[in-house]
Amino acid sequence: MDRYAAFARSGLGRRLVPGLGLPDPVPLRRDAPGAPLAPGPVLVTGLVPPDGAPLVGDAAGVAAAELAAAGARVVGPDGAGGDATAGAAGAVAGDERWGGLVVDATAAASPADLVGLVGACTPHLRRLARGAHVVVLGLDPDRLPAGSPAAVRVAQRALEGFTRSLGKEVGGGRTVQLVLLAEGGVGAMGSTLRFLLSGRSAFVSGQVVRVGAPVHDLPSGEDARGPRPLAGRRAVVTGAARGIGAAVAQLLGARGAHVVCVDVPAAAGDLAATARAVGGEPLVLDITSDLAPGRLAEACERLGGVDVVVHNAGITRDRRLRNMRPDAFAAVLDVNVGAPLRLTEHLLGAGLLGRGGRVVGVSSLAGIAGNDGQTSYAASKAGVIGLVDALAPRAAAAGTTVNAVAPGFIETRMTATVPPLTRQLGRRLASLGQGGLPVDVAEAIAWFAEPATAGVHGQVLRVCGQSLLGA
Ligand SMILES: NC(=O)c1ccc[n+]([C@@H]2O[C@H](COP(=O)([O-])OP(=O)(O)OC[C@H]3O[C@@H](n4cnc5c(N)ncnc54)[C@H](O)[C@@H]3O)[C@@H](O)[C@H]2O)c1
Known part of the structure; x- marks a missing residue:
């Protein structure tokens, strides 16, 4: 603390x-072995649908079923409490509080329909437990069926302002997210709901996640919902010797993956320790070297392929541009985005990453908002978002997703070197009022890595406690 x-x-x-x-x-309510999905019953409620079939299917019903199957006590359309919109507050005993709230707003077809959010949310907000998570379900306004009325797009786009504002007012370590569904997304949203309602997303708030048709078949329910959803998966994590990378390797290993831990020769000692601790293997490699694509491919070939590649290695060489040396600028660009691009293209080209594959980049709020003295770093981290945009469509066709996390202020050795006042500001600019931990970034990466997250691709998830920076 x-x-x-x-x-x-x-x-x-x-x-x-x-x-x-x-x-x-x-x-914050972080995940722990054996911890329940939510700190109390989860209420699934929503806007009363207008006449006619909902555009993406019964989102509330599927959400209730998914969460109940994951062990949550669900009160809602198909849950124990019956009709959630009518008198759900009476379905919890005494002073028991909601451990989560899911609000289906996919039926909002005009701006006026959004008033229904007051009826659906307001009575329940005072009963949200500390650390409870709220998820609003909407339609992806950029992927509505052709010919959808303008009013639908307006109403669905409006949900973003609603959820981001609610995230700023709930307090008490509570979080609020918007899940936007496109065609095929309802059946693929289970892993996303489990992540967002659980303590695994403790430091994610005010974010929008888009779920569409999965890029490959989804795993069976039990495999997906169990404690080791990455069992049998082969993963590569760069920059794994310490900090966020070590936390990612540790978590992927704990969830069942065999992890190849990559770092530079100077970090070989720490790297070996990480690899030993996670039951994986070390690969001493500077990712910017000419030999790196070939050596990484060889390591993957020995394992018969690779399922998850996490490009976490990163450096800063902060200076204002007026004082910048070209070699320092070049080094930051090459480690942070040049090498990840070369390595991903090599693995995809060699057919080592295929159906069920996952590529996860590590961007930064600096890449979204910019930062004084960080032109090189911010350029490289905005480039990571470009990498996602550029590679996601091609990779999806091969059954691989490409996504990135954009951490805000995370307590690591990298941020320990930031001047004290800037450090305090970095923490307090977040709605959650604090910096995150490496495990928070690792949890988001592990969610992207799950086979059940096949409907989420081409996206950048901020893990920032809803920081004001770049928002
Ligand atoms: N800490 C934060 O608040 C924060 C915020 C946003 C983004 N990030 C990003 O998260 C990632 C991890 O950050 P961290 O705070 O754990 O940093 P860190 O400096 O503690 O760890 C980075 C690791 O990358 C390794 N590395 C550097 N160059 C390499 C190379 N050429 N080849 C192989 N490995 C190399 C380092 O040896 C080190 O082990 C970085 O990409 C960073 O930019 C961090």
């Missing part, structure tokens, strides 16, 4: 923080 967070939790802090309107960084 950082010093301000410790103060906010002290006796004096608890009295001062709310009155002065200061950020209140409550401890």
